[in-house]
Amino acid sequence: MTDLKFISTTSANGVLEREFTLGDLHGMLWSPASADPAPLILLGHGGGRDSKAAPMVGRAHRLTAEGFHAVAIDAPGHGDRPRTALDDEQIAAMQKAMATGVPVGPIVVPYNLHLADLAVPEWQATLDALEQLPELDGRFGYFGLNMGTAIGVPLTAVDPRISAAVFGIFWYDEVLAEHARRIKVPIEFALQWDDQHIPRESSLALFDAFGSTEKSLHANAGAHKEVPRFEVESMVRFFARHLR
Template sequence: MHFTSEQRLDDGVLERAFTLGEIPGTLWTPASAAPVPLILMAHNNGLPRAAARLAARARHSAASGYAVAAIDAPGCGDRPRSAADEQARADLRRAMQAGEPVDDIFESFIGPLVEKAVPEWQTTLDALLALPEIAGPVGYSGWTAVGIRLAVVEPRIAAAGLFAGGYVPRAQREEARQVTIPLLFLLQWDDEGNPRQGALNLFDAFGSTEKTLHANMGGHVGTPWFEVEEGVRFCDRHLK
């Protein structure tokens, strides 16, 4: 892991950009010098780690006493996009504008993206836990499809907060029954691109004995800020 820049933010949080091979990422750590638990934070469907909503969540969690890391998924953010990536996005835009079904396009695009992203998160986790300022345990927050796969294959993930907005491939819908860690599942009741019944079915499928569903009125980007604060309290219960 090679740190390429750093800045101390107004709330005392240290923000550092890093590269790990071809993986670009950002690490936020609190002002405290003591080793702290870690939260892996992924934006839904691989949007950039620099997205304002993700950065705000990361800063708040870091100021609350956590190390928080985000990376760009393959083909997203600062990562190069292949011709296949560009074609998939073009097909998706065309289908949505035409009002056509998009599940098959999402499946062909998001399914392989999850398969590529999860091993990179595991490689990143290895490097992060080697840093003296990070002690674990490890939580996860964000992109549901990646969170499901990580919870199944990565025993170091102790709890997860998942956002229902975003396509979940068939493979991860089937894997949901294998997820047994504590979960906080956030649902926007009026999400224009994600039918709520699918999210409710997914919540029901999770194998966790401790799982909580928070549903709020509003569209895809309308998650209230108090849910960010609730996410920190959820992590406090399970990671501290």
């Protein structure tokens, strides 16, 4: 990885937004107007999105309003990053499965874990670079649903700098569960009780696999994409409890 480079900076409504590159990586860093050192929350985006997606910006602004910094990077094959032949093949297979009613989990899970193998060292390199900034106080959390969980669980399992994490909306898989068993930091886990893609038993099994002694399950009625907006408020309170 080469040096961190900020390529654009904007400031509005008390939020400093900096776009950066780190070698081939692209990301966004959001900071509160206050100069006081504060924790950094890593935001993992879902499949088909990127670091500039509206949900990422909304979550980042909510976190900065509470005094946190937030960062997101584009996952492999997302945003402006080039897709491989495997990416195109797997995306087409997922779209066909969802259109025909075939279970999509057997496609999504191995593909997302493949992306996690690539993304975890990228996240660690990003954290290596950002932790040098004087406005960060050395405390780090992670938030990611869907593909953000597939990447965030192995990342949290191997990087001791992450001391609290929010996951959810993903399938049980033995490889992912093995990573989860190594996680001992406080976690919050969200699932949709009526998820048409992820059987609730699968989500419950993944939650059960986490080795954390402090873990909370948030089960909400609704389909896969109907995670209530108030879960963002819960996420903010969770990080306030554990990172301050």
